[in-house]
Amino acid sequence: MNIGILDIIDIAIVAYVFYKLYMLIKETRAEQLVKGILVLVIATKLSELFQLHVVSWILKNTMTVGVIALLIVFQPELRRALEYIGRTKLIAKSPGGFESEEDRAMAIGEISEAAFSLARQKIGALIVVERETGINEIIQTGTQIDARITRQLLINIFIPNTPLHDGAVAIKNNRIMAAGCFLPLTENKYLNKELGTRHRAGIGITEMSDCISIIVSEESGHVSVASNGKLYRNVTVNYLREVLQKALMNENETKSIFKRKEGKKEGFFRKGRFFK
Numbered sequence: 001m002n003i004g005i006l007d008i009i010d011i012a013i014v015a016y017v018f019y020k021l022y023m024l025i026k027e028t029r030a031e032q033l034v035k036g037i038l039v040l041v042i043a044t045k046l047s048e049l050f051q052l053h054v055v056s057w058i059l060k061n062t063m064t065v066g067v068i069a070l071l072i073v074f075q076p077e078l079r080r081a082l083e084y085i086g087r088t089k090l091i092a093k094s095p096g097g098f099e100s101e102e103d104r105a106m107a108i109g110e111i112s113e114a115a116f117s118l119a120r121q122k123i124g125a126l127i128v129v130e131r132e133t134g135i136n137e138i139i140q141t142g143t144q145i146d147a148r149i150t151r152q153l154l155i156n157i158f159i160p161n162t163p164l165h166d167g168a169v170a171i172k173n174n175r176i177m178a179a180g181c182f183l184p185l186t187e188n189k190y191l192n193k194e195l196g197t198r199h200r201a202g203i204g205i206t207e208m209s210d211c212i213s214i215i216v217s218e219e220s221g222h223v224s225v226a227s228n229g230k231l232y233r234n235v236t237v238n239y240l241r242e243v244l245q246k247a248l249m250n251e252n253e254t255k256s257i258f259k260r261k262e263g264k265k266e267g268f269f270r271k272g273r274f275f276k
Contacts, residue, residue, distance in 0.1 A: 037066070037070075040059060040062065040063060040066075041063070043055075043059055044056065044059040044060060044063065047059055103174050104174075104245075104248055105245075106149075107149045107171075107174055108241055108244045108245060108248070109241070110149050110150055110151045110154070111127060111129070111149065111151075111154070111171070111214065111244065112237050112240050112241050112244070113151045113237075114127075114151035114154035114155050115127065115154075115214050115216055115223050115237075115240065116223060116237045116240075117151065117155055118154075118155060118158055118216045119216050119217075119221045119222065119223050120221065121221075122217075122218050122219075122220075122221040123155075123158055123159065123160065123216065123218055124158065124198055124216055124217065124218035125154075125158040125169075125214075125215070125216035126167070126168040126169070126183070126198050126201060126202055126213065126214070126215055126216075127154070127168065127169045127171065127213065127214040128168050128169065128170050128171065128181070128183070128202075128205055128211050128212075128213045128214075129171045129211060129212045129213075129214070129244070129247070129248070130170070130171065130172040130173075130209075130211050131209075131210045131211055131212065131247060131248065132210055133209035133210045133211065134172075134209075135170055135172065135205070135209055135211055138168070138170055138178075138181050138182075138183060138205065139170045139172065139177045139178045139181060140178075141178075141181050141182040142164075142167060142168070142170060142178035142179055142180040142181030142182070143163075143164055143178060143179055143180050144177070144178050145176050145177065145178055145179055146175055146176070146177055147175065147176045148175065148176070149171060149174065149175065149176055153176060154169065154176070157169055157179045158216075163180070164179040164180040165180075166180065167179065167180035167181050167182060168180075168181040168182075168183050168201065168202075168205075168213075169181070183201035183202070183204055183205045183213075184201070184204040184205060184207075184208060185197065185200045185201055185204045186200050186201075186203040186204040186207055186229070187204075188203065188207075188229070191203070191231070195231075196217075196219075198215055198217070199215050199217070199224065199226075199231060202214075202215040202224070202226040202231070203226045203229060203230075203231050205226075206226045206227055206228055206229055206230075207228075207229040210228070212225065212226070212227055212243070212244065212247045213225070213226040213227075214226075214240070215231075220234075222234040223235055223237075223240060225240060225243055227243075227247070
């Protein structure tokens with residue numbers, strides 16, 4: 001019954017780890033799988049309590065084999081968690097590789113203007129912006145460009161019937177690194193059936209890394225943003241700029257922004273849409 005300061009620290013660390021794990025799987029398919037596992041654990045304990053030996057034996061063996069199954073089923077979530085742990089802050093790095101605030105602001109402006117210019121013309125587009133997790137494997141699937149970010153180049157790439165219009169543009173280190181890149185499709189079965197391959201690819205890449213993807217629909221002319229496996233549809237140019245600004249800030253800048261906004265009823269994402 002003697003609880004010391006080390007015990008409190010121990011409990012706090014465990015609580016923090018469980019909280020971060022929950023935030024990683026929140027509103028993903030892993031959340032439902034965790035609930036299913038909890039049901040199996042409870043059922044196993046109840047079978048032992050009521051001495052249902054056959055049921056208890058089956059459930060225990062199922063749980064033993066289930067450890068291997070979990071590694072397979074939770075592969076995307078485990079990868080995301082390991083990447084989160086591996087993002088060390090020992091060396092300060094600006095997400096996206098921008099050397100200065102001016103470079104970042106200029107790139108955000110060019111990307112935003114290009115996306116909404118394409119939207120007005122109802123030309124489909126898919127742009128992926130690297131943050132901290134590298135996307136070199138995606139860049140290698142496309143045609144190497146390595147050019148300065150300009151709205152004219154982005155618009156020209158996605159003009160229909162041009163060689164590079166079908167695929168994604170990858171942006172890294174303040175450069176357009178490649179075009180015509182292939183992205184993995186999301187496996188989320190709960191998405192709106194109206195969403196096409198372009199939107200599913202834009203969501204899929206954000207499930208594998210912490211990048212931001214911008215999708216322009218050629219059917220509706222709407223601009224959408226995908227982040228952390230979630231899609232936010234029909235955003236405005238100001239919201240897109242705010243989201244890119246927030247996503248491409250380093251940790252210290254992000255904290256200062258949050259302090260300035262403290263107490264205001266506004267945020268970037270809420271219930272799948274952007275709100276002021």
